[in-house]
Amino acid sequence: MYIDVIKKYQPINEQEAVDKAAILAFINRNSDCLSRDNMIAHLTTSAIVVNMDLTKVVFAYHLIYKAWAWVGGHNDNDDDCLNVAIKEAKEETGLKNIEPYLNTPIMIDIIKVQNHIKHGKYIPDHLHLNLTYLLVADENEELKIKEDENSGVKWFALEDMINITSEERMKPIYQKAFDFVNKLRNNRK
Template sequence: MDLRIKIENYLPCNCEEEKDKEIMIKYINTFDDVLTRNNEIGHFTSSCWIVNKDKTKVLMIYHNIYDSWSWTGGHADGDDDLLYVSLKEAKEETGIKNVTPLSEEIFSLEVLGVDGHMKKGKYVASHMHLNVTYLLCADENEMTHIKADENSGVKWFDLDEAVEASNEPYMKKIYGKLNKKLKDLK
């Protein structure tokens, strides 16, 4: 699995990412079906931190299920090219057409707990998202639009405002980590 190699080659930025990397590799080695939602214990997802050309702003969506401003992303749904998944989700969830990776390398790893919730009239039990994050770039002047079945807002935030806009305490920590890594690139 190409995804396993990418994760094995990823250099974690902190002890949290080191542990998450270890769990992801163990999960790949333990389960056959880690790329689809058929694995109801946990499965791979891909998210993206979409920044403007100056790397001073981030594009976020108001996520309906989490009732919070959030990064974009989605389920692998059988595809082990998680960069492709992140680009697809960025376009679908924000309406932007011109989005490019700042690097094809993984930007961040996270193992995220997902609370049970209703989606499209069906209950989805609590599970884990084995999340691979990519750093993408888009023009902040490009027209955006919401994806009504998933979000109710699309907005550019200054980096620090993006962290504060989230209603999810754990995600504030993740977004802060992404901003720190972004600033370290400059």
């Protein structure tokens, strides 16, 4: 299922075209690409969760990165990436009613992850072969912290988010997502 999703994805720029080709090549050579047991690289799924008006985005303050960031996570052998995006978004924000804005990914990226300690275990540098989905939720629904992953969950004005996140390496990825959302919102008018 995930292979077809990646194959059908239409890259929006050269970076995505190169990343898509590299991800497909990696998948073809690594049967364990859906599992974090592959310590070189593995498939992950992220979500940009927006409000109904497409003017706000919910981000979590991640403990590992010590930064406001999108939600998402490891596929852990689940080949349904959209399901992973929704599940992770619900777990990390406490939101119960999250729906896909689109059923297809809006971005594809290879993201380098620095070594870190998680649950007392050393995790080496590795790559996340990442698909990103656009999800929508009610901004008035209660947010909840997931204490083992984040220390805050909050809605931000979309235009402010780039200046709030402190992960420089992620800013171009987030900007690509926000540009996509802004284009959708402008097309609604």
